[in-house]
Amino acid sequence: MADSPKVRVRFAPSPTGQLHVGNARTALFNWLFARQHGGTNILRIEDTDVERSEARYEDQLISDLKWLGLDWDEGPDVGGESGPYRQSDRMQLYHDYAERLLKEGKAYLCFCSAEGLEADRKRAMAEHTSPIYSGKCRAIDPAESQKRRANGEAAAIRLRIPERPIKFHDIVHGDVEFSNEVVSDPIIVRSSGMPVYNYVVVIDDAEMKITHVIRGDDHLSNTPKQVALYEALGWPVPEFAHLSTILGADRERLSKRHGATSIANFRAMGVLPEALVNYLALLGWAPTGGTRETFTPQELVKEFSLERVTPSPAVFDMQKLYWLNRHYIAQSSPERIMDLATPFFAKAGYVPAQLDASAREWLGKVVALVVPSVDKLEDLPQRAEMIFRYDAQAAIAAPDNAEVLSAEKTNAVIAAFAKKVEAETGPISAERFKAIVNEVKTETGAKGKELFHPIRVVITGSHSGPEFDKLIPIIETGSALNLPSHVLSVRERVGKFKSLNRG
Ligand code: GLU
Numbered sequence: 396m397a398d399s400p401k402v403r404v405r406f407a408p409s410p411t412g413q414l415h416v417g418n419a420r421t422a423l424f425n426w427l428f429a430r431q432h433g434g435t436n437i438l439r440i441e442d443t444d445v446e447r448s449e450a451r452y453e454d455q456l457i458s459d460l461k462w463l464g465l466d467w468d469e470g471p472d473v474g475g476e477s478g479p480y481r482q483s484d485r486m487q488l489y490h491d492y493a494e495r496l497l498k499e500g501k502a503y504l505c506f507c508s509a510e511g512l513e514a515d516r517k518r519a520m521a522e523h524t525s526p527i528y529s530g531k532c533r534a535i536d537p538a539e540s541q542k543r544r545a546n547g548e549a550a551a552i553r554l555r556i557p558e559r560p561i562k563f564h565d566i567v568h569g570d571v572e573f574s575n576e577v578v579s580d581p582i583i584v585r586s587s588g589m590p591v592y593n594y595v596v597v598i599d600d601a602e603m604k605i606t607h608v609i610r611g612d613d614h615l616s617n618t619p620k621q622v623a624l625y626e627a628l629g630w631p632v633p634e635f636a637h638l639s640t641i642l643g644a645d646r647e648r649l650s651k652r653h654g655a656t657s658i659a660n661f662r663a664m665g666v667l668p669e670a671l672v673n674y675l676a677l678l679g680w681a682p683t684g685g686t687r688e689t690f691t692p693q694e695l696v697k698e699f700s701l702e703r704v705t706p707s708p709a710v711f712d713m714q715k716l717y718w719l720n721r722h723y724i725a726q727s728s729p730e731r732i733m734d735l736a737t738p739f740f741a742k743a744g745y746v747p748a749q750l751d752a753s754a755r756e757w758l759g760k761v762v763a764l765v766v767p768s769v770d771k772l773e774d775l776p777q778r779a780e781m782i783f784r785y786d787a788q789a790a791i792a793a794p795d796n797a798e799v800l801s802a803e804k805t806n807a808v809i810a811a812f813a814k815k816v817e818a819e820t821g822p823i824s825a826e827r828f829k830a831i832v833n834e835v836k837t838e839t840g841a842k843g844k845e846l847f848h849p850i851r852v853v854i855t856g857s858h859s860g861p862e863f864d865k866l867i868p869i870i871e872t873g874s875a876l877n878l879p880s881h882v883l884s885v886r887e888r889v890g891k892f893k894s895l896n897r898g
Pocket of ligand 1: 610614
């Protein structure tokens with residue numbers, strides 16, 4: 396099926412803060428749509444809010460988008476035929492079109508002071524009417540207003556909204572209609588000379604030949620102003636697709652209050668980009684038929700459709716994101732997981748930032764041991780704590796261990812076990828360990844839990860944990876490595892436990 400005209404979409408963030416899930420989803424849907432239609436994806440930086448825009452946020456934004464695996468064909472960093480791609484570099488264009496609108500009578504100069512407008516607004520609020528512009532300057536003769544402006548009087552530029560409802564079609568919301576009264580005559584250029592978002596966005600989208608505007612539905616109420624501008628300029632109106640609001644579990648709009656919401660947060664937590672992309676795709680979109688939930692980016696490109704985006708709010712479900720993350724962690728190569736996991740262990744002070752070959756091989760085993768039980772890589776060091784930190788005192792004091800430690804056969808098991816471990820001369824292999832436990836079993840008559848739980852408490856500080864077969868060699872090999880926090884061997888653990896007068 397040939398698409399005509401050729402699809403051109405844009406993601407247009409303001410560099411005023413971190414990239415959040417809402418905007419990241421907008422970026423993803425634009426990317427999916429562009430790639431599916433063999434179209435052009437554009438990154439445009441909306442930095443007209445000079446006070447709040449910062450270059451570092453633009454850098455971070457670009458790095459977060461790349462981390463998610465998204466790319467663009469035109470943008471501030473890659474150039475392109477419809478640049479420049481930062482609004483701050485397009486001021487002349489906005490100025491020129493504003494003058495054209497004035498000349499054609501589609502816009503007019505407004506001399507109302509900020510104080511006067513504020514008073515009008517307050518009055519409207521008090522009277523419970525919509526705070527719309529009175530239209531005071533609408534009727535001033537253009538020649539007269541040009542003269543006043545030339546004489547230095549501060550003037551904003553307002554768009555003349557036609558006296559009829561403004562209608563447009565939205566792929567997600569269907570036919571939308573706003574009354575012209577609600578829209579009133581919006582300011583397009585402030586008296587300071589600064590053009591406003593609703594105006595520049597239209598100039599840019601038209602100049603960049605955007606065919607589909609895909610963005611958050613917080614902009615739905617801005618759209619009639621923008622449609623009126625397209626009409627005033629005699630330009631074709633693009634297709635719109637406004638994506639639903641994202642809510643937290645409490646059904647309030649998702650915000651920092653809900654915890655991690657920025658892409659940087661998820662990245663720092665050890666969420667894999669493919670898990671996040673997969674999750675974001677399902678926020679307000681569902682594939683045709685079926686309940687399938689895991690998709691590679693290529694599969695998403697194939698399956699995605701704006702027609703299947705729902706207008707109802709999407710609830711951000713952290714558990715589902717974790718479920719996807721566990722899925723993608725399990726699918727990843729151990730090398731990749733190791734590369735991503737090492738900084739978390741280094742940060743915990745467990746390993747140096749640079750690992751030599753033997754330390755890397757060893758840490759790989761630690762990671763493999765505990766990774767099936769984590770939602771995110773950040774949790775790995777804590778899950779592996781029994782390897783890196785051993786605290787016999789805490790093990791003895793832990794209420795959770797009280798039952799095990801007071802069981803009938805416990806003292807006998809610990810005493811027999813300690814004696815055998817102390818008699819060992821070298822590192823204890825998994826096989827040797829098994830043999831020791833069997834000997835303890837025969838000597839004490841303890842079996843099952845009454846045998847294993849006390850031994851576990853002595854070695855790990857807890858009566859539950861990973862299989863001994865895997866754990867013992869890790870502990871023994873780790874104790875021979877030169878790590879910032881020494882890993883205690885089985886013998887050393889037994890020694891500490893005994894010194895606290897158990898067994
Ligand atoms: N800079 C606007 C925002 O970040 C872009 C809105 C749009 O896509 O038109 O919300």
